[in-house]
Amino acid sequence: MNFDLNVSERKEIWNFLLEELENYYAHTHERQVAPELNTQGIRKHAQKYSFEQVVPSIQALQHVLEGLEQYAVHTPHPSYFGLFNPRANFPSILADLISATYNPQMAAWSHSPFAAEVETYLLQEFGRRFGFPQDSIDGVFTSGGAEANLTALISALNQQFPDYAQTGLRGLAGQPLLYCTTETHHSIVKAARTTGLGMAAVRSIPVNQQQQMRMDKLEEQLIKDTAEGHQPFLLVVTAGATGTGAIDDLPRAANLARKYNLWLHVDAAYGGAAVLEPGLAPLLSGIEAADSITFDAHKWLSVPMAAGMFLTRHRHILDRSFRTLADYMPKEAGQLEIVDPFTHSLQWSRRFIGLKVYLSLLFFGWEGYSQVIRHQTEMGNLLKKQLKNSGWKLYNYTDFPIACFTDPAYEKNADFAAEINRQVVQSGKAWISIYQTGEVQALRACITNYATTEKEVTDLVELLNQCRKNWQK
Numbered sequence: 001m002n003f004d005l006n007v008s009e010r011k012e013i014w015n016f017l018l019e020e021l022e023n024y025y026a027h028t029h030e031r032q033v034a035p036e037l038n039t040q041g042i043r044k045h046a047q048k049y050s051f052e053q054v055v056p057s058i059q060a061l062q063h064v065l066e067g068l069e070q071y072a073v074h075t076p077h078p079s080y081f082g083l084f085n086p087r088a089n090f091p092s093i094l095a096d097l098i099s100a101t102y103n104p105q106m107a108a109w110s111h112s113p114f115a116a117e118v119e120t121y122l123l124q125e126f127g128r129r130f131g132f133p134q135d136s137i138d139g140v141f142t143s144g145g146a147e148a149n150l151t152a153l154i155s156a157l158n159q160q161f162p163d164y165a166q167t168g169l170r171g172l173a174g175q176p177l178l179y180c181t182t183e184t185h186h187s188i189v190k191a192a193r194t195t196g197l198g199m200a201a202v203r204s205i206p207v208n209q210q211q212q213m214r215m216d217k218l219e220e221q222l223i224k225d226t227a228e229g230h231q232p233f234l235l236v237v238t239a240g241a242t243g244t245g246a247i248d249d250l251p252r253a254a255n256l257a258r259k260y261n262l263w264l265h266v267d268a269a270y271g272g273a274a275v276l277e278p279g280l281a282p283l284l285s286g287i288e289a290a291d292s293i294t295f296d297a298h299k300w301l302s303v304p305m306a307a308g309m310f311l312t313r314h315r316h317i318l319d320r321s322f323r324t325l326a327d328y329m330p331k332e333a334g335q336l337e338i339v340d341p342f343t344h345s346l347q348w349s350r351r352f353i354g355l356k357v358y359l360s361l362l363f364f365g366w367e368g369y370s371q372v373i374r375h376q377t378e379m380g381n382l383l384k385k386q387l388k389n390s391g392w393k394l395y396n397y398t399d400f401p402i403a404c405f406t407d408p409a410y411e412k413n414a415d416f417a418a419e420i421n422r423q424v425v426q427s428g429k430a431w432i433s434i435y436q437t438g439e440v441q442a443l444r445a446c447i448t449n450y451a452t453t454e455k456e457v458t459d460l461v462e463l464l465n466q467c468r469k470n471w472q473k
């Protein structure tokens, strides 16, 4: 079987595909943002071919593109006001293509030394921007925030309980406890479950009116738990909560972490981008005291999934957490001052995740990111202003471009937000979601796309106003 195909076939296919992709990329805004969810039809399309016979190449591609055209929420659409899923910038798309073609193996340094050094360089640069001391920064690219948070939990266990790697949780004298809030991303709870800590190890601290961790409640809980002989070991705070964009009080969190000897993890999967925009960076002040940080490039850095980062100020913790001996792995690294990526990560064989960020930075520089982040923030401010002017009320308090809102006349009626959301999504003109803020079922709209302009924002507010009118009839 000729898996390569031949040169002329490839040329024809490249040309066809590039034209189709360019067409999608240039005309994304002309699409309906969301498809009709006809499960039967979608499944039928997916199962159209049996693989008993091959499909001609162009036809196969057409089939795939048609499926993605018709049956997907178009997250790269400028009227997708959704869940931190960005439009991928152009060089980052090239990066994925390059990565797939060269297929560098990121387990052993000696297999892909350039790729490994690019990632190390980027992690150092981001660590420095978050304020970590230059000579102690370490980190690893991950599949996303969930893996980075799991990495944080494992690192914290290894740091706080030096025998953990050897004896496991059963070797611990007391009940280990980690602290987060009701607004913490659920990947932390998932990590607690998958590490064997279980839900019993998770203390969920209530939030205040601004959706931030109640630090007084946290301290109360810490005092109580310590008195009962438990072993608090990890404090997880969020810089840019997934629902509301709230940033926990980082300096107070750092104080309490120090006082009670907790590993401080800041989940900045989304909000970490603020360090690249001088106008927003002060919001993250205090993050430099973190023991570790989660930061997703596939959110506000506008690169395709899957690209996350775990950063730490503890140079040896990843090594201590993940190094295992494998006789069959290349040993060149043994004599060199380098790190084999597989000894620092949950993943083993993995793709060159950092290339998307590297190529974006080569094309646009830090200044390019700063501009884009500022633009999105401005569009968020415009959205909030227009919503208020139209009688909608905001139920979140963030400087990030996220609005949780509803009409205050219906704030006690959960059906209202659900119905408005349904109408907006069904119109195909925009995509928003619902989020429960305190007692209020709110609508949620977030600027996730650098190509979103004043026009899309204004159109969304008009659409919302129209849907509200329909409800009132």
Ligand SMILES: *Cc1c(COP(=O)(O)O)cnc(C)c1O
Residues within 6 Å of the ligand: 084, 143, 144, 145, 146, 147, 149, 185, 187, 238, 240, 241, 242, 267, 268, 269, 270, 296, 308
């Ligand atoms: C998105 C998000 C995560 C999970 O990240 P993935 O990249 O989806 O794995 C974790 N924490 C926060 C705050 C997030 O917004």
